[in-house]
Amino acid sequence: MRVAIAGGITGGHLFPALVVAQALQARGHEVLYLGAKHGIEGRVPLPVPHALLEMSGLRSTQRTLWSLLQTIWRVRGEAHRHLQAFGAEVMFTTGGYASVPIALAFLRLSKRLVLLEPDALPGKANRWLARRAVRICVNFEEAAQVFGRATTMRTGLPVRPEVYLPDVEPTTARDHFGLKRDKFCVLVVGGSQGAQALNEAALNTVQYLPLSELQWLHITGEAHFELVRSTAERLGLNGNYHPRAFLPAREMGLAYRAADVVVGRGGAGSLTEFALNGLPMILVPYPHAAGGHQRYNCTALAARGAAEVIDQAALSPQRLAERLLELRDCPQRRAQMQAAARAWAIPNAAERIVQLLEEVGACTHPQVSA
Numbered sequence: 001m002r003v004a005i006a007g008g009i010t011g012g013h014l015f016p017a018l019v020v021a022q023a024l025q026a027r028g029h030e031v032l033y034l035g036a037k038h039g040i041e042g043r044v045p046l047p048v049p050h051a052l053l054e055m056s057g058l059r060s061t062q063r064t065l066w067s068l069l070q071t072i073w074r075v076r077g078e079a080h081r082h083l084q085a086f087g088a089e090v091m092f093t094t095g096g097y098a099s100v101p102i103a104l105a106f107l108r109l110s111k112r113l114v115l116l117e118p119d120a121l122p123g124k125a126n127r128w129l130a131r132r133a134v135r136i137c138v139n140f141e142e143a144a145q146v147f148g149r150a151t152t153m154r155t156g157l158p159v160r161p162e163v164y165l166p167d168v169e170p171t172t173a174r175d176h177f178g179l180k181r182d183k184f185c186v187l188v189v190g191g192s193q194g195a196q197a198l199n200e201a202a203l204n205t206v207q208y209l210p211l212s213e214l215q216w217l218h219i220t221g222e223a224h225f226e227l228v229r230s231t232a233e234r235l236g237l238n239g240n241y242h243p244r245a246f247l248p249a250r251e252m253g254l255a256y257r258a259a260d261v262v263v264g265r266g267g268a269g270s271l272t273e274f275a276l277n278g279l280p281m282i283l284v285p286y287p288h289a290a291g292g293h294q295r296y297n298c299t300a301l302a303a304r305g306a307a308e309v310i311d312q313a314a315l316s317p318q319r320l321a322e323r324l325l326e327l328r329d330c331p332q333r334r335a336q337m338q339a340a341a342r343a344w345a346i347p348n349a350a351e352r353i354v355q356l357l358e359e360v361g362a363c364t365h366p367q368v369s370a
Helices: 011-026 065-086 099-107 124-130 141-147 170-177 196-208 225-234 249-258 268-276 290-303 317-328 331-344 349-364
Strands: 002-006 030-036 050-053 090-093 112-117 135-138 152-154 185-189 215-219 241-244 261-264 281-283 307-309
Touching: 002 011, 002 065, 002 099, 011 030, 011 090, 011 268, 011 349, 030 065, 050 065, 065 099, 090 099, 090 349, 099 112, 099 124, 112 124, 112 349, 124 141, 135 141, 135 349, 141 152, 170 249, 185 196, 185 249, 196 215, 196 225, 196 261, 196 317, 215 249, 225 241, 249 268, 261 268, 261 317, 268 281, 268 290, 268 331, 281 290, 281 317, 290 307, 317 331
Parallel strands: 002 030, 002 090, 030 050, 090 112, 112 135, 135 152, 185 215, 185 261, 215 241, 261 281, 281 307
Antiparallel strands: none
8 A cells, every 4th residue: 555644844743644654664555755845854864755845835934825825736736746656545644734735636636535633622724624534533532522523533643652661660761861760850841842931930940949859851942952051050950950952752752751740831742742651741831832722732631630731821930849849749649640641642543543544545445356
């Protein structure tokens, strides 16, 4: 089976697409990933056959009605040529605006489209494409309610295998980062690009608390690292505070094993990684996320008992410190949150999606009985 795959710009759309692509390859299928040159897919190594198209005219910061229509028309034509040359039989997309002209090109071939919706509140691209899809995979049950179709299936969201290392002992993971083995560890993650508000809140909370109370592993994002590092050094926050700019997948998996609790944003990819690793979560949804989808994601996990939510406007050193110390001092509460997170996460999401794609592909080429 030849499967075309689209979805990128951000890691939340790209990484699940690549995980599914590699799982398909492992099953003997051929794949072609189509993405945007200006997205994250243009800055990281891609482990599967791919073609990156010029789509900067779709960016919200550059978009006009003319650039939108012109870019969609041009990209649809370019994608159509790639898809025809590849002989795509099924398309799988993880959403985002870059997927729309590629999916339109594929649908011109009268082929079968399968969507993956990572968020609790479906994005505009997937809402529009859903009417043309034969199956829709969802990460949150809440998204299935929005689509309201019998073709919806909860598969979960595929994550990179390296970020889930259940066989690694927490002490081993802490040794890797130079953390103390017996001290409560807070992991702060702002996503692949970092988050300035979380960085400031973490630094302020470290100063607010006596350094002996907690230890911190803080993933700042590369754009913010030097400022955070120099500030921490100037304030003498060394010892129990460990800032890092960025962690590749396996080190991210070690960070999850080292942590007792995570403070993070509400992107679907990060939340799925947190839940899979059974981490109690204190979540600060990004207030400007498209459609407010991060708030919906965070609220959905809080309703399940897996997370606590603090609005960014209400985020203060006092409040964050209070929540962290409460969790540190209440192992029973942490255990309840861990159980709720693991109960929601689906470890074999990629396998579920591959099986579904194989079923759709079999419908494309039904067997003829003798």
